[in-house]
Amino acid sequence: MAGLTQTANAEDGRTIVSVDAMGGDRGPAAVVAGISLSAKKNPDIGFILHGDKPQLEKLVARKKPLAGRVEIRHAEDVVSMEDKPSQVMRHGKNTSMWSAVDCVRNGEADVCVSCGNTGALMMLSVVRLRKLPGVNRPAIAVLWPSANPQGFNIMLDAGADIRADEHDLLQYALMGASYARNGMELQRPRVGLLNVGTEEHKGRPELREAHELIAQNAESANFEFVGFVEGRDLPGDVADVIVTDGFTGNVALKTGEGTASLIGRLLREAFKYSPLSRLAALLAYTSLNRLNKRIDPRRVNGGVFLGLNGTVVKSHGSSDATGVSAAVKLAFKLGQSGFSQKLAARVASAVSLPQDTLQSSETNN
């Protein structure tokens, strides 16, 4: 059963990505097409694919780049978008999602990718992989198209947990900075804390306390703390990592997506308005394509669950082959860099104690 992985993949030093083939809106064909795109571009990835074996065997056989690169694990059931996370925990043992996550748990794969139900994937990941020592609340980190040179900012938490106190926010800062180093190759990422103004007296009490904690840890954790940032800095260039609670992060993310999609719609309408504007649209085709590529949500596909013993990448439910391939690329990068281990070390070394305790312990060392 595990033959392909062992011989064709792991022994060649490939990074193994465990992929949930079912549960996305476009079904397993889009997932297989996506991993095939990735396999073609990158000889160092191998896959363990979870789902309906007969169906997956047919789909994989049609893709030449996947020859000798994929091991298929049969899973009877599928987690649907409507399933409640608690139901999945009780009755989901035979689902492709469970099987995909467990491959990371038992060390067969470095990282897991799924397009399925976010809530269920999060709960499964927390229960099966368990939280890293010292992490109270795991977080979902997303990439945000931005004015920065790297083209994206990282925002967390995008909605794993609706609450976060000052210690959680410090952990998000540490995890986000680590992600920026390993996923984006930013040696010294700039971290900002989301608030309603940039003055230090603004915002909720836990934000002012988090401001202090994060500032204390910036030097030792090798990031630059730029202090409070505002909503407009999410797509801006003053920070690479932006930290917030999951409620605010989720609203901001969906607001940004909604705004971009309204503008896209209005732009299309504007170009359909008159014969001249239709001609302009034709001439502007490559320009508009260039813009589209820059803010294409499929290219920033992949929320990453941080704070667990293992890395899980959540791809959009509606991901097509391009989207799946983008998520796999990110998963590969994080898996290959040993991100989970580095993140664990970073969180473990952080100082989350009140200032006076910190100072006395420093004096003692």
Added chain:
Amino acid sequence: MAGLTQTANAEDGRTIVSVDAMGGDRGPAAVVAGISLSAKKNPDIGFILHGDKPQLEKLVARKKPLAGRVEIRHAEDVVSMEDKPSQVMRHGKNTSMWSAVDCVRNGEADVCVSCGNTGALMMLSVVRLRKLPGVNRPAIAVLWPSANPQGFNIMLDAGADIRADEHDLLQYALMGASYARNGMELQRPRVGLLNVGTEEHKGRPELREAHELIAQNAESANFEFVGFVEGRDLPGDVADVIVTDGFTGNVALKTGEGTASLIGRLLREAFKYSPLSRLAALLAYTSLNRLNKRIDPRRVNGGVFLGLNGTVVKSHGSSDATGVSAAVKLAFKLGQSGFSQKLAARVASAVSLPQDTLQSSETNN
């Protein structure tokens, strides 16, 4: 002093708008140009203008549409963007902003417009106009470009107060619905409550309680409650009024603005890329202009402070003549419709009590 207003304006049944001419980023010239645009289009507005009298007299004299329509009130001082609200409360009696708000307080004007410091304007408005009976936290309502037929949604609170409990959220729903009826002519506005998901079990406890309170009051307050909505619905078409606390609302607003401005920048870059794309840009000029007009922040200019004895419209600090004129148009509409009185009546009639108390009092009536 009050001659012009009394004779040329009030006695003709004009709606009087009190305008703070100072404190905006572009100075009094932009404000005077803005009210002149409004005066030209609308014979039913009169103005009381507050600021440096010699300077304002010169500016007003140059604008023909303003002849006989403006009374100037001298104010020695100006509230700067850097002034802290508390400083303004202590030492701001001679500022144009104070004078402009007091004109509404003493009944000389129906509504006030300022481009100045938001925090100071809010605090001044609350202290000088006082909260409506029954209102705990006043709110800032903003217009949001949307996919709705009216082109805009109303969101509140956009940042007057970073906290809001379930009773505050109910008041925001009532105030927002009243604003939609009087400012947008929507007879039965659809009201949504911002959350991280649309299922009733989601979100913070106060949101679930607010859901119940708002649902109870929808029928009597003559709006349709569409339940929980998400960030993507702010520019969407499922609700006309979206209710949230001031922290979340402020982050969402600035995220939306930041996203729109990033896309605008990328669009301009895309069209500058090659000779062909520059030609396309030329042909697309009117199309792009049409889009620009649709999402131009100057056209949606004017956050409105709700929940006070009187209406105050906050125009963007960087407003030019077009922006000021848009804010004046909104102020006129609200002043003319007797919005403040209607809002007061609406809030007073609302049921913000626990369900059992409500039922027994209904039985008694």
